[in-house]
Amino acid sequence: MITVPEPAPTFPTKLAARFRLTPDELDRAKAILATITASYDEKVVGQRGLRSSLLVALMTGGHILLESVPGLAKTTAAESLAAAVHASFKRIQCTPDLLPSDIVGTQIFDYAKSTFETQLGPVHANFVLLDEINRSSAKTQSAMLEAMQEHQTTIGGVNYPLPRPFLVLATQNPIEQEGTYHLPEAQLDRFLLKEVLDYPTFAEEVEILDRIDTGVFDAPSAAPTVRIEDVLFLQNVVKRVYLDPAITNYIVSAVYVTRHAAQYISPELAGCIEFGASPRASIAFGTAARAIALLDGRDHVVPDDVKALRHGVLRHRIILNFDAIAQDVKPEEIIDAIFASVQSP
Numbered sequence: 001m002i003t004v005p006e007p008a009p010t011f012p013t014k015l016a017a018r019f020r021l022t023p024d025e026l027d028r029a030k031a032i033l034a035t036i037t038a039s040y041d042e043k044v045v046g047q048r049g050l051r052s053s054l055l056v057a058l059m060t061g062g063h064i065l066l067e068s069v070p071g072l073a074k075t076t077a078a079e080s081l082a083a084a085v086h087a088s089f090k091r092i093q094c095t096p097d098l099l100p101s102d103i104v105g106t107q108i109f110d111y112a113k114s115t116f117e118t119q120l121g122p123v124h125a126n127f128v129l130l131d132e133i134n135r136s137s138a139k140t141q142s143a144m145l146e147a148m149q150e151h152q153t154t155i156g157g158v159n160y161p162l163p164r165p166f167l168v169l170a171t172q173n174p175i176e177q178e179g180t181y182h183l184p185e186a187q188l189d190r191f192l193l194k195e196v197l198d199y200p201t202f203a204e205e206v207e208i209l210d211r212i213d214t215g216v217f218d219a220p221s222a223a224p225t226v227r228i229e230d231v232l233f234l235q236n237v238v239k240r241v242y243l244d245p246a247i248t249n250y251i252v253s254a255v256y257v258t259r260h261a262a263q264y265i266s267p268e269l270a271g272c273i274e275f276g277a278s279p280r281a282s283i284a285f286g287t288a289a290r291a292i293a294l295l296d297g298r299d300h301v302v303p304d305d306v307k308a309l310r311h312g313v314l315r316h317r318i319i320l321n322f323d324a325i326a327q328d329v330k331p332e333e334i335i336d337a338i339f340a341s342v343q344s345p
Contacts, residue, residue: 020240020242020299021237021240021241021299025237026237026297026299028233029233029234029237029238029294030297032226032230032231032233032234033055033234033294033295035084035225035226036055036058036081036084036085036226037051037055039080039083039084039225040054040077040080040081040084042080042216043076043079043080043083043216043217044073044076044077044080045073045200045204045207045208045211046200046201046204046207047072047073047077047197047200049195049197050066050073050074050077050195050197051077052292052295053193053195053312054077054078054081054167054169055291055295056192056193056288056291056292056295056309057167057169057192057193058081058085058165058167058231058234059231059234059235059238059291059294060192060235060238060287060288060290060291061164061165061166061167061235062167062191062192062193062284062287062288063148063167063168063169063170063190063191063192064167064168064169064170064191064192064193064194064195065133065170065171065172065183065188065191065193065194065195065316066169066170066171066172066194066195066197067171067172067173067174067194067195067196067197068171068173068174068196068197068198069173069174069175069199070173072197072198072199072200074129074131074169074171074197075091075129075131076217078091078127078129078169079127081127082126082127083225084225084226085126085165085225085226085227085228085230085231086225086226086227086228087125087126087127087165087228087231088125088126088127088163089125089126089127089128089129090122090123090125090127090128090129091122091128091129091131092122092123092128092129092130092131093131093132094130094131094132094133094134094135094136094140095135095136096135096136096137096181098136098137098140099140100139100140100142100143101121102121102140103121103122103123103140103143103144103147104120104121104123104143104146104147104153104154104155105118105119105120105121105123105124105153105155105160106118106119106121106155107119107155107156116156118155118156118158118160120153120155120160121153123144123147123153123162124153124160124162124163125163126163126164126165126166126167126228127167127169128166128167128168128169129169129170129171130144130168130169130170130171131171132171132172132173133170133171133172133183134172134173134181134182134183135181136181137181138181138184141181141183141184141187142187144168144187145186145187145190147162147166147168148168148190149190151164151166164228164232165228165231165232165235170191185275185319188316188317189278189280189316189317191316192284192287192288192313193284193288193309193312193313194312194315194316195312196311196315234294237294238290238291238294239290241290241291241293241294241298241299241300241301242299242300242301243286243289243290243300243301244300244301244345246345247289247301247302247303247306247345248286249345250303250306250342250344250345251282251285251286251289251306252282253342254285254306254310254338254339254342255276255277255279255281255282255285257276257338257341257342258273258276258277258281258314258317258318258338259275259276259277260276261273261276261334261338264338264341264342265334265337265338265340265341266337269329269333269334269337271321271323272320272321272323272324272327272329272334273318273319273320273321273324273334274319274320274321275318275319276318277314277317277318278317280317281313281314281317284309284313285306285309285313288309288312288313289301289305289306289309290305292305292308292309293305303344303345307339307344310335310336310339311331311332311335314331314335314338315331315332315335318331318334318335320334
């Protein structure tokens with residue numbers, strides 16, 4: 001078991017206090033999140049993990065990769081969240097013949113004016129759903145890297161900033177792999193979280209049918225909504241949620257074990273790892289753990305906030321070798337073993 005080292009020297013208490021949330025800010029954040037959650041739950045049944053991940057991404061400005069079979073409310077969830085904050089929403093169905101210009105935009109020649117005019121693509125929205133991203137070509141996938149990382153697109157040599165907030169939800173279907181393109185590791189690493197969705201429970205599926213009969217999905221939402229300004233407020237305050245140096249060391253220790261697994265977990269599981277997680281995983285843990293704390297109504301991060309995110313942050317960042325894939329070893333099993341080997345502060 002790896003022991004979390006002693007915290008490094010940190011800010012003096014008075015200086016650190018400047019970054020703490022005030023009671024009024026914390027109360028406002030709670031009210032905003034409660035309103036968004038109520039609006040979301042009006043249209044989406046179950047999928048609590050997806051709701052938490054969407055809210056984390058909304059507060060941190062991150063992106064989510066969703067993996068599930070069709071029909072598990074991914075589009076409904078994204079649309080409901082966008083409606084809850086009065087944000088623009090675009091859905092892009094990825095296909096092998098989809099071009100980068102179909103996503104980011106292009107220049108169109110106006111014969112009447114004899115000039116080129118820029119037409120922005122659907123990526124210029126607050127919420128962008130890339131449905132079945134692994135069906136688009138590598139060239140088209142790479143067109144999203146600038147948008148996801150730099151929050152801008154380049155058309156004809158001119159940079160066009162994306163709106164704030166900006167959130168990409170990409171989905172991939174694990175059933176049919178014929179005609180798909182493997183997502184490169186560099187692009188996978190750009191996603192803050194990867195969520196794997198499961199089927200609804202018996203009671204949840206009955207509730208879905210009942211809501212269809214009552215017309216809930218067709219009628220406009222009756223729940224209160226918030227404004228874009230409220231989302232930007234959340235993105236500002238989440239950065240000031242207190243992350244103790246002991247929690248930071250806990251995060252880095254867990255990520256460190258992914259790169260030196262043979263020293264801390266069983267040889268069978270350690271032998272399944274081809275490459276460990278990059279420092280971007282530590283950054284993702286620190287960023288998302290703050291959001292989880294704020295969702296729980298706290299102004300500080302606790303170890304359980306980090307543990308709650310372990311699968312979402314690491315399942316797409318730990319690269320498994322061929323033997324692990326052939327033996328159907330799940331990344332979640334390896335991640336659980338890694339966290340069991342790290343002493344919690």
